[in-house]
Amino acid sequence: MLNDSPDDRTHAGAPIPMNGVHPDATTPSSTGLDPSLAAALAYLAGPFSGILILLAERTNPFVRFHAWQSIIGLGGLGAAIVGLLFLAFAALLLFSPALFTWLYRLAAAAAVGWVIAWAICLVKAFSGAAFKLPLVGDAALKRAQR
Numbered sequence: 045m046l047n048d049s050p051d052d053r054t055h056a057g058a059p060i061p062m063n064g065v066h067p068d069a070t071t072p073s074s075t076g077l078d079p080s081l082a083a084a085l086a087y088l089a090g091p092f093s094g095i096l097i098l099l100a101e102r103t104n105p106f107v108r109f110h111a112w113q114s115i116i117g118l119g120g121l122g123a124a125i126v127g128l129l130f131l132a133f134a135a136l137l138l139f140s141p142a143l144f145t146w147l148y149r150l151a152a153a154a155a156v157g158w159v160i161a162w163a164i165c166l167v168k169a170f171s172g173a174a175f176k177l178p179l180v181g182d183a184a185l186k187r188a189q190r
Contacts, residue, residue: 097114098115112187132151
């Protein structure tokens with residue numbers, strides 16, 4: 045469970061180091077917005093808003109973390125969904141309707157997962173939590189600290 049205290053933001057019991065900068069710290073966002081709001085805006089339109097926030101944010105690692113997570117996590121999952129749909133239609137043309145159905149349902153399940161991940165990330169960022177997505181959270185953290 046996440047501990048949202050300013051001194052110890054955790055995910056699954058492991059601390060998420062943000063170089064001592066938390067959204068409630070005195071370090072403002074270079075976007076001119078509250079860090080929690082800027083982090084939430086990074087998720088608002090998926091990876092597209094993540095790119096915009098990343099281009100605007102230069103100083104706050106919390107905001108940069110959420111922007112990178114939006115780009116890598118939501119963008120990667122979106123690309124996987126498009127790839128599955130492409131494979132589904134290729135399977136329909138080249139192989140069988142059963143394979144098409146299976147791949148299409150897999151793409152639909154991934155799309156539901158995308159919406160759930162998007163909603164969780166949006167709410168957690170707005171509440172000021174440094175919530176890491178599985179598989180991509182560490183990569184986003186490394187890029188945010190550059």
